[in-house]
Amino acid sequence: MFQANPLLRRVSAPPIPRAVAWAGAYAGDHGDLIDLSQGAPGCPPAPLLLERLAETAGDGRLAGYGPILGEASLRDAYAAHVSQLYGAAIAGGDVAITAGCNEAFFVTVLALAGAGDAVLLPAPWYFNHEMTLSMLGIEARPLPSRAETGFVPDPDEAEVLIDERVRAVVLVTPNNPTGAVYPAHVVARFAALCARRGIWLILDETYRDFRAEDGPPHALLEAPDWGERVVQLYSFSKTYAVPGHRLGAIVAGRGLMCEIAKVLDCVQICAPRPAQAALAAALPELSDWRETERRKILSRAEAFRTAIEAVEGWRADALGGYFAFLRHPFDVRTDADVAEKLAAERGVLCLPGSWFGQEEGRHLRIAFANAPAAALTEAASRLNTFGETLHAAG
């Protein structure tokens, strides 16, 4: 009696709050807590953007319902940005604005697949992707990615896993949780595979603006028929430091966009409207700010890479975008055990790889983009002595 959806009861609770509880046990012995748990921007938004956000939120004309697929101004502005980055011809009509990239994924998946279908998901995966698929009754079929190959999945291995139930392959690059940045030629091979097998390629590019490389991440959008097989997801939250305002985007072909509109109408009618108008107005003026933030996060990546190389036994098996996937040196400890003790005893909060579907139990996800370089160096130094304690404790 009075039961919830059984599919949902099998889905784990959102994990971030569980990790935050570990940190609550930290007594502060080694200095302030260093929170490297969540892929959230560590800086406030640009002052210019905050001004625009205040203006549009106070404007009664923007308090009414907006178009389902988003404000034309933001759809056009984002289409122009994507077109320039990819050397492609993306129009405002190819863009849907969502309340963040989790919603973009949820809506896209529901537009493409239903209960009983399957979607190929490189493992380790972003936990909300697996949760979304599971609660919709869609099988999240794991495509292993491994430390030996820098956590870049293999299209040949994917091909073997595709059967008649598989409707799409999901790639997240730069990856969450591993930080792996997939080379353009690998992404191209996945696109070719999907085209050959008549399934969709969903590219989640939430962390796109934090790559070390200049230029486009891949050439898929240059193909005139990209819209028949590729869907690209994006988050304004990370790049413009406004996750609390909830804005993401989907780039999709017109046929699929009709289906996406049906889902968006039911899920939320329209994304928050004043923030859309603010971002549309500010976007052209924010390219310098965006580049400065990118450089800052790239320097944090380098600071963490250098610091971790000096810690005996620990190794970054992948590092890029917002994240590093760190191999811990303890043979008899699970990753969850290591992460909990690291939080409670050393005040370094990060998430165990097993929470992202990685069964091996040897990795921790570090969201280095959050923290200033000094905190990253300090975190690495706490790892040094932590190792000794943990070994001693058995």
Next chain:
Amino acid sequence: MFQANPLLRRVSAPPIPRAVAWAGAYAGDHGDLIDLSQGAPGCPPAPLLLERLAETAGDGRLAGYGPILGEASLRDAYAAHVSQLYGAAIAGGDVAITAGCNEAFFVTVLALAGAGDAVLLPAPWYFNHEMTLSMLGIEARPLPSRAETGFVPDPDEAEVLIDERVRAVVLVTPNNPTGAVYPAHVVARFAALCARRGIWLILDETYRDFRAEDGPPHALLEAPDWGERVVQLYSFSKTYAVPGHRLGAIVAGRGLMCEIAKVLDCVQICAPRPAQAALAAALPELSDWRETERRKILSRAEAFRTAIEAVEGWRADALGGYFAFLRHPFDVRTDADVAEKLAAERGVLCLPGSWFGQEEGRHLRIAFANAPAAALTEAASRLNTFGETLHAAG
């Protein structure tokens, strides 16, 4: 190849834009277009609320991620409001904040049911409810509501329709599309039925604040174990005239709330945060404004009721909250035909009842809350001569 979710392909496109296209054909012969199509507030938000919205949107501290279930300040403020209205003991922990009430419904339904299950939905229904259920593979099982009984559904008729696949009954009161306000004793009988059969009662109270009656709409929340079988949905959009800011709420028991949190985390992580903070701060100060708006909309309801009684052949079979369900006098015309011609030839835009799953084809949904009393009187007078034309045209 490259197909969308077949369940979704069978869902109709969002209907509002189709009706707007009809109005595009109106040449203005009878004066300005009178748009009675959408249940959207016709007034701007309170100046006080706009000020708060601007303040919080410009506050960088609110630009980060917030709690999945919403800002504690708004959850507490809304819980206090509900507790007072219902004479109940609802706590902030019983409240989840969503990006609007469509999302509240989507999330609640997914928390309760999955593909292959069924949900009882009084017909005519709010089209997004039917769309949501269909795209999730959940059967929207129609529970007829009829003009003869003021479009209030019958619990005895519902009981016969409940089998082992039915997981919930949905009631929308005041109703969209009909405007029927369900008496408290009918709601109580539905709750008793759900309790007896071990299924959930989902109460969508989007238009609650526009009832003509004072006092609580029902007594369900007074039962100490309400949380085991009742879920109550609400929209801040209508009452506070901020649909573009996307805020709604779910009141549910703690057990179900854990499942709802999983869905919310995947659908959008958190509702837009600055608007939550603004509303929490403004809510206690807006009770006079709310009452003034309510009186305004009640006077519009009376103006429309009076005006329509003077139009020969037409009849309001139900009227309340935001909507009237108007019976047209044309035996050989479908409701869609009548609505299209009314928009294109007379500049009165409303939606045909068949779009809400009413098969009879005799009703139009009028969203009177949008329009000043003068426009409602004018709309009624256009109906008078419209009848003659339509009969003459055959």
